[in-house]
Amino acid sequence: MEEVDVEPTVTNIPAASDGKHLGFAWGPGDILVYETLYKGSDAKGSGCSFIHEVRKDEDIYSPILRKLFNESHHIFVGLQTIREDLPSKNKKNQFVSISKNYRSVIRACMEELQQVAVSTKEAAVATQYGNQVSILLAIELIWNLCEVLFIDAAPAGSLLLHLLDWVRLHKADVDEKAREVLQSESPAEHRDYWDVVVSYVLQGRLEEARQMLVKQAALQPAARSMYKLIDTLLSRMPFYNPGGNQTLTEFDVKWRHWHDEVNRCLQDNSFASNRHLEIICKILAGDEDTLLEHKELLSTWYHFLVTRLLFSHPTVKPTELHYYAQSCLTMFLDSRSVPEPLDNILLAAFEFDIHQVIKDCSIALNNWWFVAHLTDLLDHCKLLQSHNLHFGSNLREFLLLEYASGLFTHHSLWQLAVDYFDHCPEFGHVYLELQIERVPLDTERKALKVLRICDQRQMSEQVRSICKIMAMRALRNNRLGSALSWSIRAKDAAFATLISERFLQDYCTRGTFSDLDLIDNLGPAMLLSDRLTFLGKYREFHKLYGEKRFGEAAKLLLSLMTAKIAPRSFWMTLLTDALPLLEQKELKGGFCCFECSGDLLGRPNPRADVLFRGAHLLPERLSARLTEDLAG
């Protein structure tokens, strides 16, 4: 038994009295909990007669998050059908764009949640949505980093640029502050002015920093040379251009040159008289202590990491990242000793330990959505070693199955789960077979959709079982036509026989057929079962008789009797029907009736006996005719 990674959370069941024992039963996505009769020694209070449903995942019931599930399902299905034979470069671009699609879906959801959280008047809703927003923010942060490190797999040089983009995307408050400052009367004298300038520098947005500094320079004409100097330094910082023809080594040389220049300025004390400019220069030199002084502006250790790399080691290689990451984390978190789960996940990502990332995310989140989709994408990029688990198949399939099983418990999203099961080669089919029969079928239309799903996957057992359920329901409500159409769908001969017997019973009791529109128009469905064929033919006999086409009617009746597809209970009726026909001179096959009536009496074929009996069974006026027939 594996050890538990984290302490399990405790959920209190309200309304369950103290000291009572609780029983429980696992459901597919939840637990049913009830009070048992067992009384402990200190049990008090009366029993509670409720059953409580404890659900772990509330997110699938949130109307806004539902959009996330639907849209990501669309992207997922698209991903599965990417052709295998594309060259790997094209595939990488496709995977990156799919990853961006997923992320934009997350962002769209986040924005909508944020809007509702801000505008709602109910505090509980606002808190709940606020929590969901922060979870989605974290998810997107992690996903973005995984995209940069694993999927895009940028080499040294571009790696830092991508990391810069990543940090900028997740630190939007700089722009807000900048807007505020710029809109004020005198931006250079705004109290947040220097914070904005420093933040720009920390994020490597040097153009914008320069534009802001121009405003300050205008106010201090005396210090013009200093501002000119810092402007030069800022403008001359080299940034690696991946598309250009400069190699990494050349860029490194250029960058060191520039770095030395910055250091010289510091040593010369060029900015000694202006504290702010000195700080900026120190940041440009990559001085860690100065960076750490601006923790509130950096606000996160990974921002610190990227800034530090930007100004001290921009040609960092992917394999070197984790050294810097670990040390930055330690340096940044001095007051809090324990890193949060998110920090650990990001650290694992910097260490390129994909499995650890997935594992930590699975524990931290209450919904399998994120890990399932991310793992699936990484698997397509061939980044996951086939890591076989103690049970089941590989990691990707396990996560997808868990996610889809959770979806299946939802009254509406079960249809999405079907596609996920389809793309789990080992166990998906089995899971689907077990789950699909439990979808409640209130209307015929829903049953048809479920049947179509089963048909497309050759799940004939389930087709039969669902059709039988619907046919029984129809039969119970006396909808014989519906029942027949369900048994035709399932090609269920036994049920078709049952329905035909109902019709025949009705006929026997009432003397006429009900639902003529059905029986008259059976078509090839008649061949589904013998009884059904008999029913169709018998009705045809009636029609022929009604149209006074006695010859054909008689022939038909004869063939019905000889074919022996009539149920025993009906033979009397057939014989009775034969009587008026016998009066017609054309009929010659009267003796066949005796074979039937012989069987009716349970004896093989004793003609004499039958004749005697026959005389009793059949009206007097006809026995003469029959004797005549027998003789001739």
Next chain:
Amino acid sequence: MENINAKYVSQKISKTRWRLVSHASLQQPDVFATGSWDNEVNKISFWSIGNHGSSDMDDGFEGDPQLLCEHKHDGDVLDLQFLDQDRIVTTSSTGAVTIFRLHQNSQTISVAQRWPRAHGFPCENAPCTGVVCSSPEIVTVGEDGKIIVFRADQEGVIRVIENADSSTIHAVTYLRTTEILTVNSIGQLKLWDFRQQSNAPSQILSLSGDRVPLHCVDRHPNQQHIVATGGQDGMLCVWDVRQGSTPFSLMEAHSAEMWEVRFHPTNPDHLFTCSEDGSLLHWETSTSSDMPSFLQGGRNNSMISRSAMAPAGGNQSLINAWLSGDSSKGRLETTHMLPSQTLSVNSLDVLGQCLVCGTDGEAIFVNRQVPV
């Protein structure tokens, strides 16, 4: 394909209909209604796409449907139709028929009238599967095989045809003002004449061969004898109800159930079908013989078509193009209108140049520049 916007709405859409626009104005429709199904709480909703005569579509968000108002609905919305500008009739899986009124000024919806157990079995509910109305008359059909006629402002039921069908009636449409046409799950079309007192159909038409359930029906807007149906096998059949009891032409359209078929109301050379297989097809036929072969761009499949019967002899030009159904001469073209791999498209409606459809993927697609 660029003209189609998807909007995710967190509910599976079972029916969608444009609000009627007056014929006099050349306005494009701006409001549509949707009904949901398979939710714990189902709703009917009204959406607006903003009617602009101008066609500057550079901004992608223009035309994104905005929710005007919504209302709870008891049970799945199985069918929905506008009675007039402000009222819609819905039918429910509980067997109820409801009229909702949209209050334009306050953008709210209220229940105007309700028949809670219009359709039903003795001991359980019977879903009411289809409705058609011609104000103030409303005709509904259901899984109980009944046809019921209501009037919008009267409490009770005007007429019930009990046991009209031994199987489920899936859809109904008007043929003439006093005649309706129903389709059922044993593949029959039945004509009912309300002027007659008897409870028997005046005519029954069906496909020879397998009794495939029919799910949808629509009448040609100008020629009242031409009717198109779609069924469980995804075949599109066009019938002439005056002639014979078998369809004129059969076309293989979809690979799964066809849920809705609609003739374009003002341009009936165009037909639209949608299906469980997630596709929405635009069929275009033409009577001229020298038509260019196939449309450029997009996904375009010319579907196989079989004529069940040669058109009755006589004047070729008078025979409606739909009844010939011969695509090998390039007279019938079909285009896919949705990006591939959507879940089932349950419903569509087309008016003017605007097409709206709803899917099981909880998305609504609106196309404002349908080439008709």
